[in-house]
Amino acid sequence: MLKVAIIGAGAISSAHIEAYLQFPDRCQIVALCDIYPEKAEKKVTEYKLDAAVYDDHTKMLERGDIDLVSVCTPPYTHSEITINFLDSGKNVLVEKPMASSLEECDAMNAAAESNNKMLSVISQNRFRTPMMKLKSVLDTKLMGPIVHTQVDSFWWRGHSYYDLWWRGTWEKEGGGCTLNHAVHHIDIFKWMNGMPSEVTALMSNASHENAEVEDISVAICRYNDGSLAQITSSVIHHGEEQQLIFQGKNARVSVPWKVKASKSKGNGFPEEDPELEEKIQHYYDELEEVQYEGHTGQIDDVLTALEHGIPVLIDGKQGRQTLELISAIYESASTGKTIKLPLTKDSLFYTMEGTQKNAIHFYEKKTAIENFEDNDITVGGKYE
Numbered sequence: 001m002l003k004v005a006i007i008g009a010g011a012i013s014s015a016h017i018e019a020y021l022q023f024p025d026r027c028q029i030v031a032l033c034d035i036y037p038e039k040a041e042k043k044v045t046e047y048k049l050d051a052a053v054y055d056d057h058t059k060m061l062e063r064g065d066i067d068l069v070s071v072c073t074p075p076y077t078h079s080e081i082t083i084n085f086l087d088s089g090k091n092v093l094v095e096k097p098m099a100s101s102l103e104e105c106d107a108m109n110a111a112a113e114s115n116n117k118m119l120s121v122i123s124q125n126r127f128r129t130p131m132m133k134l135k136s137v138l139d140t141k142l143m144g145p146i147v148h149t150q151v152d153s154f155w156w157r158g159h160s161y162y163d164l165w166w167r168g169t170w171e172k173e174g175g176g177c178t179l180n181h182a183v184h185h186i187d188i189f190k191w192m193n194g195m196p197s198e199v200t201a202l203m204s205n206a207s208h209e210n211a212e213v214e215d216i217s218v219a220i221c222r223y224n225d226g227s228l229a230q231i232t233s234s235v236i237h238h239g240e241e242q243q244l245i246f247q248g249k250n251a252r253v254s255v256p257w258k259v260k261a262s263k264s265k266g267n268g269f270p271e272e273d274p275e276l277e278e279k280i281q282h283y284y285d286e287l288e289e290v291q292y293e294g295h296t297g298q299i300d301d302v303l304t305a306l307e308h309g310i311p312v313l314i315d316g317k318q319g320r321q322t323l324e325l326i327s328a329i330y331e332s333a334s335t336g337k338t339i340k341l342p343l344t345k346d347s348l349f350y351t352m353e354g355t356q357k358n359a360i361h362f363y364e365k366k367t368a369i370e371n372f373e374d375n376d377i378t379v380g381g382k383y384e
Contacts, residue, residue, distance in 0.1 A: 002027040002306060003065050005090075007057050007081055008072035009034035009043050011376075012095060015124075016070045017047050019296040026303050030065060033057050036371065057081050061088040068306065071095060074166040075174045076352070079104035082119065086111040091118040093302050096183045098319035100174035101352040102327055102343065105320035112316055120302050120312040121319030123187040127297025130255045131188060133287045134244070138192055142280050143248025149221075149229035150245040151189050153182035154237035157215075159208060161235070165368040168211030170356045176213030178203065179326050182233030187314075187322040189231065189244060195321060196221035196229060198340050203333040205362035207236045212361045219329045231329070251276055257284065327355075334360050 004020055004027050006013055013032075020027050029047075032040040033054040040053045054060055061084055069085045071078055071094040079099045082092045086108070098121045099105050112119035125131060138146075155177065162168035173180060203217035215236050221229040245254040251261035251273070259280045261273035292300045298314070305312040327349040328339045335348070335358070343350065348358045 001025075002067040002303060003030045004028065004068050004070065005031040005033065005060055005063075005066045006043075006070045006072060007033045008074075008095075009036070009039040010072060013043060013070075013072040015295040016072060016093075016299070017043060017049075019294075019299040020070075021047065022292070022296050023300065023303060026307070027068070031060055031063070033060060039371070058084065061085065066090050068093065068302070074172055075100050075180070076166070076172045079108055082108050083111045086115050086117050086119065089115065089117065091302075091306060093120045093122065093299070094319075095122045096187075096319075096322075097174065097179050097326070098316065098323055101350065101355060102320065102323060102347070103345075103351045105316070105323055109316040109320060118302070118305060118312060119316035119319075120298070120305075121314050121316060121322075122295070122298060123184060123314050123319075123322075124294045124298050125184045126188055126191065126313065127290060127295075127301070128293050129289045130257055132290050133284055134246075134253060134255050134257070135192055136287055137253055137280060137284055138246060140280075140283060142251065142276070142283070143246065143253060144250035145225065145227070146193060146246050146248050147227045148247040149189065149193055149227075150243070150247075151182075151185050151229065151231040152241065152243045153177075153185040153231070153233045154239070154241050155181045155235045156238050156240055157208075157235040159210060162208050162211035162365070163367040163369050164372065165370055168208070168213055168365045170212055170359050170361070171352070173213060174352070174355070175326070175330060175359070176203075176205070176211065176217075177215055177235040178217045178233040178329055179323075181235055182217075182231065183322060183326065185242065185244065186231060186233075186325055187318070189229070190321060190325060191318070192244070193229065193246070194223075195325065195341060197224045198222045198338050199325070199328040199332050200338045201329040201332040203330075203360065209363045210365060210367050211363060212365055214333070214360070214362065217329060217333060219332070221325075233329075251280060253280065259284070330355065330359055334358055 034040040037055040166172040201219035203214035219231045261276040262270040263273040
């Protein structure tokens with residue numbers, strides 16, 4: 001029985017709590033922590049937990065009965081909290097984004113390695129049937145080489161979203177929609193298609209003049225084989241439609257699922273290729289549904305890894321790679337230059353200080369409320 005602690009009792013903590021509670025024979029939540037302890041107390045009562053409440057995570061470090069810690073705090077705190085727990089012998093599952101800088105990611109990964117502990121980064125949308133099926137289809141190479149990818153990470157957030165005290169600043173949130181919303185799709189994109197060789201990007205703040213950070217960005221990625229990808233990150237799109245489209249030389253596949261195949265007439269114009277479409281569709285239909293989806297699926301993966309001593313699907317190195325691509329988008333959009341990958345320690349955006357100094361500050365954040373009364377949130381995943 002693995003003993004679990006949860007740090008941060010904000011809205012996203014409920015997804016972690018509910019996921020752990022799906023596995024009562026495998027784990028038990030024994031502690032919750034929040035700088036506003038009344039929020040943690042409320043979660044304990046709401047979910048009928050037999051768990052201690054803390055107002056400072058450092059008070060929990062010496063507990064010898066904690067095996068796994070879920071870090072559900074604002075991004076700027078991820079590195080310190082994660083490293084503290086790794087150094088005290090705990091395994092850590094940290095919410096996205098992994099950290100606010102590549103420097104912090106490197107320190108977190110070094111702590112996990114030196115302490116021989118697991119570090120996993122939340123990307124719950126990998127653990128959805130449409131995503132797992134699409135990844136399997138892409139691995140068959142039936143579409144031929146991928147020549148273009150379209151990533152639409154469309155979300156919508158009202159003006160008051162950035163009134164929360166830690167949101168909307170480069171210092172505390174680490175960025176805007178590219179980092180804190182599109183991180184899901186950027187992770188899935190590079191998991192499915194690999195890392196590009198260079199990035200050219202633009203970003204803007206079109207609807208949230210109470211935030212320093214961007215509310216929309218558009219990036220063009222180039223691969224060494226000449227293929228291109230475009231990534232749109234937004235919190236100004238009504239409907240929150242989200243999709244990934246992979247165009248191969250022979251066929252197109254996507255989430256939400258669609259397959260279309262073409263072959264060439266003698267004059268170069270297209271005609272349908274029903275045989276290839278049927279082959280791809282049959283393979284897709286034969287793939288099994290995932291047993292657990294979203295946060296529950298990822299927490300099942302983490303518990304399984306700890307129980308059997310096997311790797312997690314999403315480790316700290318993958319979490320760092322996702323932030324690397326996001327950092328390249330920010331560097332390109334802020335400097336007007338095309339940025340080559342991989343980034344080095346000389347990158348303007350390698351450190352938190354470098355990001356704060358060099359990123360475009362669109363507006364001054366003037367409103368800072370402690371908490372919202374309404375904690376209902378949307379977490380995406382409309383992929384059917």
